Amino acid sequence: ETGVTQSPTHLIKTRGQQVTLRCSSQSGHNTVSWYQQALGQGPQFIFQYYREEENGRGNFPPRFSGLQFPNYSSELNVNALELDDSALYLCASSLGTVNTEAFFGQGTRLTVV
Amino acid sequence: AQKVTQAQTEISVVEKEDVTLDCVYETRDTTYYLFWYKQPPSGELVFLIRRNSFDEQNEISGRYSWNFQKSTSSFNFTITASQVVDSAVYFCALSPNTGNQFYFGTGTSLTVIP
Numbered sequence: 146e147t148g149v150t151q152s153p154t155h156l157i158k159t160r161g162q163q164v165t166l167r168c169s170s171q172s173g174h175n176t177v178s179w180y181q182q183a184l185g186q187g188p189q190f191i192f193q194y195y196r197e198e199e200n201g202r203g204n205f206p207p208r209f210s211g212l213q214f215p216n217y218s219s220e221l222n223v224n225a226l227e228l229d230d231s232a233l234y235l236c237a238s239s240l241g242t243v244n245t246e247a248f249f250g251q252g253t254r255l256t257v258v
Numbered sequence: 259a260q261k262v263t264q265a266q267t268e269i270s271v272v273e274k275e276d277v278t279l280d281c282v283y284e285t286r287d288t289t290y291y292l293f294w295y296k297q298p299p300s301g302e303l304v305f306l307i308r309r310n311s312f313d314e315q316n317e318i319s320g321r322y323s324w325n326f327q328k329s330t331s332s333f334n335f336t337i338t339a340s341q342v343v344d345s346a347v348y349f350c351a352l353s354p355n356t357g358n359q360f361y362f363g364t365g366t367s368l369t370v371i372p
Contacts, residue, residue: 178359187262187349187362188303201358233301242358249295249303 151250158226165223166253168236182233195242199214226257230235260285262352264363278315279335279366281350289355292333297347340370
């Protein structure tokens with residue numbers, strides 16, 4: 146086990162709704178990154194949070210937003226859900242912003258109907 | 259631009275066979291890291307190895323070995339004497355030293371048949 150936990154593990158939402166996914170980083174890690182993995186694809190970078198500030202963002206629209214808390218846990222919020230948002234959402238924690246090594250959680254599988 | 263290509267979408271082998279998973283990458287950065295991750299059906303990405311761009315030594319860890327060749331921009335992964343528990347999707351990833359994200363390939367799904 147990596148010590149990175151994500152909740153919930155599965156979620157079904159209706160198009161247009163909003164969703165919040167949560168991630169607890171590994172002890173001692175101050176950086177959290179979020180990835181979206183569509184079926185049959187590799188994970189795609191959404192954004193990274195370092196010490197509570199956004200530190201880089203991939204090619205995702207503003208309706209994807211995030212937060213990092215003082216204990217370094219993090220949330221991913223997605224507004225106005227679309228069918229294409231159905232995917233596995235992975236959280237990775239690391240010490241520092243450069244990916245010398247990152248540990249991933251088990252992911253949240255989001256289905257938008 | 260950063261890119262990772264895993265041309266093998268699916269591979270099936272019989273238990274105890276050796277198998278090599280290919281990874282080719284593109285980057286203009288001179289310093290970068292390469293990774294392999296394993297993703298079992300549970301979904302979690304399990305870290306296998308990290309290699310920085312200045313270290314071209316091949317590495318062996320038990321039944322796993324990695325061949326990094328900068329001249330061909332490849333970082334291939336070999337499993338010796340495969341086992342059913344090796345069945346998973348394997349991802350190769352690149353992370354530039356100046357950046358903060360992984361660039362993943364599309365993955366290779368390995369099935370080891372008993």
